Amino acid sequence: MAKEIERKFLVVGDEWRDAAAGTFFRQGYLSTVKERTVRVRSKGGQGFLTVKGISVGATRAEFEYEIPIDDANEMLDSLCERPIIEKTRYRVSYQGFVWEVDEFAGDNAGLIVAEIELASEDQEFPRPSWAGQEVTDDSRYFNANLIAHPFKAW
Amino acid sequence: MAKEIERKFLVVGDEWRDAAAGTFFRQGYLSTVKERTVRVRSKGGQGFLTVKGISVGATRAEFEYEIPIDDANEMLDSLCERPIIEKTRYRVSYQGFVWEVDEFAGDNAGLIVAEIELASEDQEFPRPSWAGQEVTDDSRYFNANLIAHPFKAW
Numbered sequence: 001m002a003k004e005i006e007r008k009f010l011v012v013g014d015e016w017r018d019a020a021a022g023t024f025f026r027q028g029y030l031s032t033v034k035e036r037t038v039r040v041r042s043k044g045g046q047g048f049l050t051v052k053g054i055s056v057g058a059t060r061a062e063f064e065y066e067i068p069i070d071d072a073n074e075m076l077d078s079l080c081e082r083p084i085i086e087k088t089r090y091r092v093s094y095q096g097f098v099w100e101v102d103e104f105a106g107d108n109a110g111l112i113v114a115e116i117e118l119a120s121e122d123q124e125f126p127r128p129s130w131a132g133q134e135v136t137d138d139s140r141y142f143n144a145n146l147i148a149h150p151f152k153a154w
Numbered sequence: 155m156a157k158e159i160e161r162k163f164l165v166v167g168d169e170w171r172d173a174a175a176g177t178f179f180r181q182g183y184l185s186t187v188k189e190r191t192v193r194v195r196s197k198g199g200q201g202f203l204t205v206k207g208i209s210v211g212a213t214r215a216e217f218e219y220e221i222p223i224d225d226a227n228e229m230l231d232s233l234c235e236r237p238i239i240e241k242t243r244y245r246v247s248y249q250g251f252v253w254e255v256d257e258f259a260g261d262n263a264g265l266i267v268a269e270i271e272l273a274s275e276d277q278e279f280p281r282p283s284w285a286g287q288e289v290t291d292d293s294r295y296f297n298a299n300l301i302a303h304p305f306k307a308w
Contacts (some may be wrong), residue, residue, distance in 0.1 A: 030192050030205060031185035035231045038192045038205075049203065049219065051184060051192075053233050061233070065203065073215050079200045079207050079215070150250050153157050 003122055004062045008141060009131040011112040016101055016130040022088035026073075027101075028080025032144040039143070040075045043089070047072025049076075055137075081147055083107055095126040107150035113141060158206075158216045159275055162295060165266040166286040170255055180227075182234025186298040193297070194229045197243070201226025201299035235301055237261050249280040260276075261304035269293060 023044050030038040039050040044146055047069040053061035076084055086105040099117060104111040114131050135141045140149065177198050184192040194202040201223040207215035230238055240259040245252055249268060258265040268285050289295045294303065 030190045031187070033185070036184045036235075049205075051203075051229065051233065061228075063221070063229065065219055065221055067219055074215075075205065075217065079205065081190075111261070 004060055004122075005118045006115050007118065007134060007136045008113055008115045010133045010135055011101060011114050011130055013130050013133040016092050016099075016114070016128065017090070018092060022090040022103070023086050025083055025089055026076055027087075027143065028076045028084040029144055029147060030075070030080060032147060034083060034139075034144070037144050040072050042069060042072040042076060045069055057087065062154075068069055083147060083150070085143055094128045097125050099128070099131075104146070105120050107152050109152065111146075111151040128151055158214055159272045159277075160269050161272065161288060162267055162269045162291045163256060163285040164287045164289055165268050165284055167284050170246050170253075170268070170282065170284040171244070172246060176244040176257070179241050179243055180238055180298065181229055181241075182230045182238040183298055184229070185236060185299060186235060186301065188293075188296075188298070191298050194226050194234055196223055196226040196230060199223055237301060237304070240299055240302055248282045251279050253282070253285075258300070258305065261306050262300050263306065265300075265305040 025041060025043045027039055027041040030040060035054045037052045038050075039052070041048045041050065047065055047067045049067050049072075050062065050064040067124050083106065085108065087108070088105070090101045090103070092114070093099075099114045099116050101112065101114045113135070116125060118125065132148045139145055140154070179195060179197045181193055181195040191206045193206070195202045199219045201228075202217040202218055203221050204216065212254045227278065237260065239262065241256045241262070242259070244255045244257070246255050246268070248251075253268045253270050254264065255268045267289070272279065272281060287296060293299055294308075
């Protein structure tokens with residue numbers, strides 16, 4: 001089990017876009033109960049099953065397992081809660097830190113968020129100009145909640 | 155993904171008990187929604203994460219993955235819905251077929267059920283005298299429901 005410490009920001013402008021191609025993700029949920037979310041994800045030919053506990057500040061328990069891509073696709077197509085989340089993930093370097101920028105599609109089109117993973121909750125990091133409002137603790141932006149309440153309906 | 159066809163019976167008497175020791179199971183659920191149950195199980199030093207779809211007759215979709223035992227125990231201790239199910243499983247041979255007999259403990263003490271796995275829904279099999287009432291389609295006996303409504307409270 002790993003503890004995951006992440007901070008999340010809304011993205012403003014297009015300066016973050018670089019030449020690197022993004023990776024297309026499909027992800028869905030077998031449980032969106034916040035105490036125990038269970039996520040199915042396919043990305044670039046790989047499948048993953050991820051269990052997360054409840055967040056305590058920016059920290060939460062996480063267990064992730066690689067599974068056969070065919071299993072992941074079958075669960076996404078027939079078992080997961082509807083709708084599935086689809087997004088393209090870009091990895092963007094900024095002054096020695098790597099950010100993950102997620103540009104959503106489908107029912108969440110128009111939403112772009114950037115996440116940075118930290119070693120501790122109080123770790124300092126340089127903040128790029130395209131990292132706008134911080135939404136780490138805003139539950140509307142949790143992927144699990146973007147299913148029941150997608151961005152286009154806000 | 156495997157399709158699982160099982161029939162389940164209440165057990166009567168003690169004739170099924172043989173010399174073989176049973177294996178102690180602990181299991182809990184990350185989702186008990188019937189369209190997508192997610193089970194965590196530890197047994198004899200091994201951990202498993204199992205995803206099941208909704209039952210259509212005696213058939214349901216099942217995906218099972220072995221996970222580190224420490225992960226399974228941590229999820230059982232801190233993430234799964236309460237209470238955890240605890241039971242001892244015995245494998246009992248009868249005229250060429252192997253039955254799994256589950257003797258429950260804790261909040262479900264007193265309940266003993268026997269399951270047989272079949273290749274098709276209409277496969278014939280010899281029925282031992284200790285296999286009593288069939289409860290295959292009785293949702294009260296689904297493991298997921300034995301958490302919210304344990305046997306001792308019936």
